[in-house]
Amino acid sequence: MNTTAIQAGPRALVSAIADFGALANRDTDVRVLLDRAVQVVAANLCIDCCHIYRASLAMHELELADGVGRGSASIRCDARRIARETLDRLEAxxxxxxxTDTALSLVIDGDSSPFGILVxxxxxxxxxxxxxxxxxxxxVGVLTDAIRRAHSVRDKARFQAVVTSTGDAIIEVTKEGRIFNWNAAAEALFERPGHDAIGTSAAALFPESxxxxxxxxxxxxxxxxxxxPMEMDLRxxxxxxxxxxxxxxxxxxxxxxxxAVSMSVRDLREKRLADRALRMHGDILENMPAAVIxxxxxxxxxxxxxxxxTANRQADAVVGVSLGERIGERFADVPLELSGPDDPIAYATVVRTSEPIDFGERSTGAGRGGVRWHQVRAFPLPDRSVGIVFHDVTDxxxxxTQLQHAQRLEVIGRLAGGVAHDFNNLLTIINGYSEMLRPKIDGDASAIEDLDEIERASHSAHQLTRQLLAFGRRQVLRPEPIDLRSFLGSSRRMLNRLIGxxxxxxxxxxxxxxxxxxAGQLEQVLLNLAVNARDAMPAGGKLFVESNLVEIGTDPVVPAGKYGMLTVSDTGLGMDASTLARAFEPFFTTKEVGRGTGLGLSTVHGIVKQSGGHITVKSEPGEGSTFTIYLPAIDETVIEPEPVTSPVRICSMAxxxxxxxxxxxxxxxxxxxxLNRAGLTVLEARDPDQAMxxxxxxxxxIDLLITDVVMPRQSGSELAARLAMRFPAIKVIYMSGYMREACSGHCKLPPNAMFVQKPFVPADLIDGVQRVLQAGTSRTNRTDQQPM
Known part of the structure; x- marks a missing residue:
C-alpha cells in the first residue's frame, strides 16, 4: 500500500471517532463540525484532500461546503466529479x-433529504x-446525527415562535388529556397563567354539559x-x-x-363583533336613501x-333590474337603464387612481315612464373596488324650479307694479280726454266709432295691466264671503256668451x-278658464263647471282642511306632458301668434295663490283638461247687498x-x-313742498285735497296729515295707478279713505268729489288713526 504518510492504526481511528463524537455532543455548530470532519478524515487516512459538497436545489447542484488538502486543481475536479457520480448513484x-483506485465517497444524510457528499x-x-x-x-454518522439534531432544534424553535406569537390559544395535551403546553394567548383567553394550567386536565376547559x-x-x-373547526362555549x-x-x-x-394532541382555540367575540358590524353596515346600506352599487x-x-x-335595493329602482340576482356578473352583462355614466373606463379610472369622480346630475328611468334625477359620484374602495352612489335629487x-318660477314671478311682479303706475297714468289721460271729447263730436258717427275703438283699446290695456299684477300676485284683493253655487249661477249667462x-x-x-x-278676481279666474276651454274645443264640445264642499286629508299638493272646490272641465284637445308642465308659466302659449298673450292661466294661478288657495290640473292628449281650484271654506253667511232706493243728493261745488x-x-x-269744468276752484302743485x-x-x-299716493320726498297721506293741522276740516281723495302702493309702507292710507283707482274717467272722479264734499264727517288723516 503506497501512502505519503503513516496511516493511523485501528486503535487511533477509534480514539479519533470518540473525540469527534464528543465534540458533536457538545452542540457544536454544524459548520465547525464540517470543518473538523474533513480534518479528521484527511489526517487519519493520510490522504491528500477531503471535501464535503452540500447538495442543493433538489440535489441538482453541488456546493463546496468545506475541505482540506493541497491537491492540484485536477484533484479538486476529480473530487467534484466523484461527488456528482455518488449523487447520481443515490438517485438511482x-x-x-x-x-475508486484513488477515492472514497459517502452520502451524508440530512433530516428528510441528503445533506451532502464527503469525498x-x-x-x-x-x-x-x-x-x-x-x-x-x-x-458521516456523527455528522448526520448532529445535522438532524440541529434541524430538530431549529424546527422546534420555529414552532415555539409561532405558538407564542399567534393570536389563537394553543394548548398541547397528552393522549390522556393532560396539558403540557399553554401559550400566552391561552393565558389571556382563559385568564389563567401557564404554570397553573400545565399538568391539569383539558376537560376542565369544557362546560359540565x-x-x-x-x-x-x-x-x-x-x-x-x-x-x-367547531363553535362551542369553553369555560x-x-x-x-x-x-x-x-x-x-x-x-x-x-x-x-x-x-400528543394540539388544541387551537380562537376567541369568537371579535368575530361576533365583526359580524354584527358587518350586518349593521349591511342594514345601513339597505336602508340608506341613496342607491349604492x-x-x-x-x-x-x-x-x-x-x-x-353588491348593491342595495334602492339601486334596483335606479337601474331598472334586480341587481341581487346579478352578483358576480361582468359590467357588460348587467343591463343598466342609465343616461350615464355607463362607461366602465370611468369606474376603472377611479380604481387605478384612487381618486373619486363626480359625474354630476344624471337621469334614470326614461324607459320606464318616470324620469328621476340623481347626483352620481364614484369613490375608491379597498380590494380594487369602486362604489357608485346615486343620490336622488328629483325633489x-x-x-x-319652483323657486326659480317664484323668483321670476317676483321680478315680473315688481316690473308689473312699476309699469302699472306709469301705464295707468297714461290710460287715465286717454280715458279722460276721450270722455271730454265725446260731447264735442255728437252727431259725427265716424268720429264716435273711432272714439269707441280708442276706449276699447284703453280698456284692453287696463285689463292687461290687471293680469300682469294678478299673476305677479301684486293685485290688491278685496276678499268677502262668496257662495260658489250662487256665483256660478249668476255667471252662467256670461259664460254662455263667451263660449259660443x-x-x-x-x-x-x-x-x-x-x-x-x-268676487271680481274670482270672476276673472272663471273667465280665463272658460276662454282656455273654448280655445281647446274648436269643433265644439262640453264645458263642465261644478262647485263642491270637500274635506282634504293627506294630499301631496293641498294641505289638509275643508275647502270650497271649483272644478272646470272640458272635452277638448288636452295637453301632453311637456305642455302640462308649463301650463302656468307666464307668457307660455300654444296658440298661434296674435291669438294669446300667455297670461291667462298664469293669471289664474296668481289669483288663486294670492287668495290662499291651490290649483291642480289633469290633462292628456285627446282627453280634455280638468282644472280644480281649492279655496279655504268658511262658516259665514253671505249677505246680499240691499238695492239703493234713495236718490243721491248732488251738492253745489262752485x-x-x-x-x-x-x-x-x-x-x-x-x-x-x-275740476274746473265742474265749477271748482283748483290750486295745483307738482309735489308736497309746492303744495305746502x-x-x-x-x-x-281749502275744502278738498286730491293727491297722488306716491310722490317724491313725501307720500300723499303724510301731506294730508300736515295740511290737516292748518285746515282741520279738509277732506281728502287719494289717486294711484297701482293700488298696492296705497296699502303698504309709509304710503299706507288711513281707514275709510276715499281712493280713486287709475285709470279713471272724469265722471268717476267728479262722482267721488261730490260724495266726499257732501259727507257729514271728515276723512282726514289724523295722527291717532291706525293704518289699514
Whole structure:
C-alpha cells in the first residue's frame, strides 16, 4: 500500500471517532463540525484532500461546503466529479459508498433529504480497507446525527415562535388529556397563567354539559383524525364561558407516530363583533336613501373586467333590474337603464387612481315612464373596488324650479307694479280726454266709432295691466264671503256668451259652498278658464263647471282642511306632458301668434295663490283638461247687498276750493281741467313742498285735497296729515295707478279713505268729489288713526 504518510492504526481511528463524537455532543455548530470532519478524515487516512459538497436545489447542484488538502486543481475536479457520480448513484437507488483506485465517497444524510457528499481522495493509487470505510462511515454518522439534531432544534424553535406569537390559544395535551403546553394567548383567553394550567386536565376547559364529550374527541384525534373547526362555549377561570372556535389536531413525529394532541382555540367575540358590524353596515346600506352599487376590477388593465360585488335595493329602482340576482356578473352583462355614466373606463379610472369622480346630475328611468334625477359620484374602495352612489335629487330639482318660477314671478311682479303706475297714468289721460271729447263730436258717427275703438283699446290695456299684477300676485284683493253655487249661477249667462253656441255648458252645484275671495278676481279666474276651454274645443264640445264642499286629508299638493272646490272641465284637445308642465308659466302659449298673450292661466294661478288657495290640473292628449281650484271654506253667511232706493243728493261745488297735488304733469293738467269744468276752484302743485307753499300763501279755506299716493320726498297721506293741522276740516281723495302702493309702507292710507283707482274717467272722479264734499264727517288723516 503506497501512502505519503503513516496511516493511523485501528486503535487511533477509534480514539479519533470518540473525540469527534464528543465534540458533536457538545452542540457544536454544524459548520465547525464540517470543518473538523474533513480534518479528521484527511489526517487519519493520510490522504491528500477531503471535501464535503452540500447538495442543493433538489440535489441538482453541488456546493463546496468545506475541505482540506493541497491537491492540484485536477484533484479538486476529480473530487467534484466523484461527488456528482455518488449523487447520481443515490438517485438511482444505490446507497453503497463509491470506491475508486484513488477515492472514497459517502452520502451524508440530512433530516428528510441528503445533506451532502464527503469525498476523500489522493494523488496516487491506493486501496481503501474496510476499517478505512468504517471510519469514514462513523464520521458521516456523527455528522448526520448532529445535522438532524440541529434541524430538530431549529424546527422546534420555529414552532415555539409561532405558538407564542399567534393570536389563537394553543394548548398541547397528552393522549390522556393532560396539558403540557399553554401559550400566552391561552393565558389571556382563559385568564389563567401557564404554570397553573400545565399538568391539569383539558376537560376542565369544557362546560359540565360537554365535559364527557371531550375524551371521545381526544381518542379520535389520537388515532389521526382532525376535528373542527367547531363553535362551542369553553369555560374560563371562575366559571364564566367564552364563545370559541375549537380545532383539535394530532401532533405527528417524523416517523409517523402520534404523541400528543394540539388544541387551537380562537376567541369568537371579535368575530361576533365583526359580524354584527358587518350586518349593521349591511342594514345601513339597505336602508340608506341613496342607491349604492359596488364593482370590483379583476384586471387593472382591463375596464371590461368589472364585476358586480353588491348593491342595495334602492339601486334596483335606479337601474331598472334586480341587481341581487346579478352578483358576480361582468359590467357588460348587467343591463343598466342609465343616461350615464355607463362607461366602465370611468369606474376603472377611479380604481387605478384612487381618486373619486363626480359625474354630476344624471337621469334614470326614461324607459320606464318616470324620469328621476340623481347626483352620481364614484369613490375608491379597498380590494380594487369602486362604489357608485346615486343620490336622488328629483325633489330638489323640482323645488329649485319652483323657486326659480317664484323668483321670476317676483321680478315680473315688481316690473308689473312699476309699469302699472306709469301705464295707468297714461290710460287715465286717454280715458279722460276721450270722455271730454265725446260731447264735442255728437252727431259725427265716424268720429264716435273711432272714439269707441280708442276706449276699447284703453280698456284692453287696463285689463292687461290687471293680469300682469294678478299673476305677479301684486293685485290688491278685496276678499268677502262668496257662495260658489250662487256665483256660478249668476255667471252662467256670461259664460254662455263667451263660449259660443257650439259648446254645451253644464253648471253643477247642489249645496251652498262659502269661501272668502275677491268676487271680481274670482270672476276673472272663471273667465280665463272658460276662454282656455273654448280655445281647446274648436269643433265644439262640453264645458263642465261644478262647485263642491270637500274635506282634504293627506294630499301631496293641498294641505289638509275643508275647502270650497271649483272644478272646470272640458272635452277638448288636452295637453301632453311637456305642455302640462308649463301650463302656468307666464307668457307660455300654444296658440298661434296674435291669438294669446300667455297670461291667462298664469293669471289664474296668481289669483288663486294670492287668495290662499291651490290649483291642480289633469290633462292628456285627446282627453280634455280638468282644472280644480281649492279655496279655504268658511262658516259665514253671505249677505246680499240691499238695492239703493234713495236718490243721491248732488251738492253745489262752485264755492269749493281743491288743492290738486300730482307729480305727473299731463295727469295733473287733465284733472285740473275736469275740476274746473265742474265749477271748482283748483290750486295745483307738482309735489308736497309746492303744495305746502301754496297752502301757506292761500288766504281762503281749502275744502278738498286730491293727491297722488306716491310722490317724491313725501307720500300723499303724510301731506294730508300736515295740511290737516292748518285746515282741520279738509277732506281728502287719494289717486294711484297701482293700488298696492296705497296699502303698504309709509304710503299706507288711513281707514275709510276715499281712493280713486287709475285709470279713471272724469265722471268717476267728479262722482267721488261730490260724495266726499257732501259727507257729514271728515276723512282726514289724523295722527291717532291706525293704518289699514
Amino acid at each position: 437507488g444505490i446507497t453503497e459508498p463509491l470506491r 476523500a481522495c489522493g494523488t496516487t493509487r491506493r486501496t481503501f480497507t474496510r476499517p478505512d470505510e468504517e471510519f469514514v462511515r462513523s464520521v 360537554d365535559a364527557d364529550a371531550f375524551f371521545p374527541m381526544l381518542a379520535l384525534v389520537s388515532r389521526g383524525t382532525t376535528l373542527g 374560563k377561570t371562575g366559571g364564566n364561558t367564552v364563545e370559541a372556535l375549537l380545532r383539535l389536531s394530532p401532533i405527528v413525529l417524523s416517523d409517523g407516530r402520534i404523541t 359596488v364593482w370590483r376590477l379583476d384586471d387593472l388593465e382591463d375596464p371590461s373586467s368589472l364585476r358586480l360585488v 330638489q330639482r323640482e323645488l329649485a 253656441e257650439d259648446i254645451e255648458l253644464c253648471v253643477v252645484g247642489h249645496d251652498p259652498v262659502i269661501v272668502c275671495a275677491d 264755492s269749493h276750493t281743491v288743492l290738486l297735488v300730482e307729480d305727473d304733469e299731463t295727469v295733473r293738467f287733465l284733472v285740473q281741467k275736469v 307753499r301754496l297752502a301757506d300763501r292761500f288766504t281762503g279755506s
